[in-house]
Amino acid sequence: MAEISTGQDVATFINVFHTEPRNQRRLVDRIIEAHKEVIRHRAGYVSTNLHASKDGYLVIDYTQWRRREDFEAMFRDPAVEPHFRPIGELTRGEQMAYDVVYCHDADG
Amino acid sequence: MAEISTGQDVATFINVFHTEPRNQRRLVDRIIEAHKEVIRHRAGYVSTNLHASKDGYLVIDYTQWRRREDFEAMFRDPAVEPHFRPIGELTRGEQMAYDVVYCHDADG
Numbered sequence: 001m002a003e004i005s006t007g008q009d010v011a012t013f014i015n016v017f018h019t020e021p022r023n024q025r026r027l028v029d030r031i032i033e034a035h036k037e038v039i040r041h042r043a044g045y046v047s048t049n050l051h052a053s054k055d056g057y058l059v060i061d062y063t064q065w066r067r068r069e070d071f072e073a074m075f076r077d078p079a080v081e082p083h084f085r086p087i088g089e090l091t092r093g094e095q096m097a098y099d100v101v102y103c104h105d106a107d108g
Numbered sequence: 109m110a111e112i113s114t115g116q117d118v119a120t121f122i123n124v125f126h127t128e129p130r131n132q133r134r135l136v137d138r139i140i141e142a143h144k145e146v147i148r149h150r151a152g153y154v155s156t157n158l159h160a161s162k163d164g165y166l167v168i169d170y171t172q173w174r175r176r177e178d179f180e181a182m183f184r185d186p187a188v189e190p191h192f193r194p195i196g197e198l199t200r201g202e203q204m205a206y207d208v209v210y211c212h213d214a215d216g
């Protein structure tokens with residue numbers, strides 16, 4: 001279960017994938033496959049939470065890593081590319097590093 | 109501190125705002141202001157986590173509500189609109205309801 005907070009010592013990456021309702025489930029399955037095959041086994045990986053928009057046009061992957069460098073090292077590794085190729089065949093994600101700037105919950 | 113899981117009984121909404129580096133901080137401040145003035149006081153509100161992309165072009169608001177209807181009722185309330193207007197002057201968000209389809213963390 002992911003924990004989000006401004007004080008947490010993790011690097012946050014959010015990947016926004018634009019897709020279409022007929023491809024959304026396939027895209028989700030390919031991301032989960034890449035996650036199980038390679039992402040979760042990388043050094044520095046902390047958590048992944050994958051979201052499918054109810055209208056079918058978006059998939060958002062919310063991931064946390066120990067350090068930004070751990071995440072970037074994954075993409076520089078040639079062994080990883082074949083696992084991401086099936087995702088790239090369906091869509092290009094808008095992948096970005098984020099600062100968590102504000103958190104609030106009803107119990108806080 | 110927000111908790112994300114596929115089994116959780118909450119409605120998840122993610123709002124993706126496109127902006128520019130010179131406006132990003134102002135946009136963040138206006139969203140926080142609307143949150144403090146109105147959003148967090150609404151029935152059914154659970155949590156908000158606000159993210160600013162390190163490149164300056166995106167702001168992502170990740171919110172959880174008890175029920176989808178609670179979130180939608182907020183936008184139908186005429187008293188709320190003046191609080192959201194300053195945000196709309198800077199950008200239009202791509203607001204959407206999501207299903208959490210997959211969760212994994214390194215300890216799990």
